[in-house]
Amino acid sequence: MIKKYNQLSAVLAIAKASFLAMLRSPTSVVFSILFPVIFIVVFGSMLDTTLNFKLAAAPSCDTANPVYNAIKSISRITIADSGQSGATQLDELKKARITAIIDIKKDTFNSPIPHYTITLTSSGATANKIPLLKTLLNEAISAINQKAFPNNLSIAGIKERQLPGRAYLQIDFILPGQLGFSLLMAGVFGSAFLLFNLRKSLVLKRLSVTPIRRHYLILGEMLSRLFFHVTGFIIMIGLGYWAFNFTLVNGLYTFFEMLLFSLEGLIIFMGIGFIISGVIQNESSIAPVANTITLPQILLCGLFFPIEDYPNWLRSFCNILPLTFFTDGLRKIAFEGVHIWQMPKQITGLTIWAVVISIIASRVFKWE
Secondary structure, three states: OOOOOOHHHHHHHHHHHHHHHHHOOHHHHHHHHHHHHHHHHHHHOOOOOOOOEEEEEOOOOOOOOHHHHHHHOOOOEEEOOOOOOHHHHHHHHHOOOOOEEEEEEEOOOOOOOOOEEEEEEOOHHHHHHHHHHHHHHHHHHHHHHHHHOOOOOOOOOOOOOOOOOOOOOHHHHHHHHHHHHHHHHHHHHHHHHHHHHHHHOOHHHHHHOOOOOHHHHHHHHHHHHHHHHHHHHHHHHHHHHHHHOOOOOOOHHHHHHHHHHHHHHHHHHHHHHHHHHHHOOOHHHHHHHHHHHHHHHHHHOOOOOOHHHOOHHHHHHHOOOHHHHHHHHHHHHHHHOOOHHHOHHHHHHHHHHHHHHHHHHHHHOOOO
16 A cells, blocks of 8 residues: 655655754854844944934133023033134034034123023034924023023913823834844745755755645745744844843733734745745846845835835835835734734735735746
8 A cells, every 4th residue: 555645744854954954054044143133232222312412612602600501411412521722613513523512691781680692503514403402402491491480471381291101112113123134034035045056956856756745845945934033033032022121012922923923924035035046047146136125125114214214205115015014013013012913004915915926936936
């Protein structure tokens, strides 16, 4: 009696061999795990991301008054060491080494209530910071007025009410982006180079005459990528959570939901790698083509900078890229506690990409 060929055993054997090959590949480990970990450590260590200002007091500036002391006490403002000449300060200003030159002078002499004029000298190199700097200075002046003239009439007042909530840290934005970066690099580059080398060495041709079916071969490769991704996923989430207080709203449940959501991204990025390996004719062309596809997504999909900072015409293009849907979904799951079925936009976008790429990949797939 002929024993039936076990497709599952073949899938597991292919997955194991491919997984070990990835672990032994310096390129896979560096781009998929080491680089994202380095980015997480660097950006996670940047605890204070607020805009700070460095001012220089003009040689003629009156520094013995309450206005100067109030400005100096603002935590986001640093006043450079005095003693520099006016020419030196202007040179520093033109080179954007200081934000502005401040000059405070008393403009009333016979009045019992002193009044001061603050002159700010800025340059084109720091013009974008001046509006916020003026806001801080006005707040300092208002605080002095409130203390000196508490009974002055005012048309309105501000009452603050703060609701409890989680603090949104830098790591809550960066880490999901790095998970997307890791999956993109492992899926595209790993699949493209591996399948091309298997085809070039005629391994795929030999496999084509075995009883294993084509979709089981692809399943084995996907499982190996999944195991590799889970390894990097655990390392990055663990590092972010324990070292930088990365937010997992529902703990382990959120972790597993993020991992499940990553499967759809894995299908897309592996499919792109399959397409590249099926279209490219020589190995030296794989890296340039893969970089052409991955680099725009790395720069435009909100991995390092919010998409909202881009102009409208570019933002519309960014919002339809698969990596944008993926990273947005991860951030919603991790910080907002949104479940997968509550993200129709992200799921629909990824599903459309997965279907289109799977169709193209199946058509260009070659055994030799």
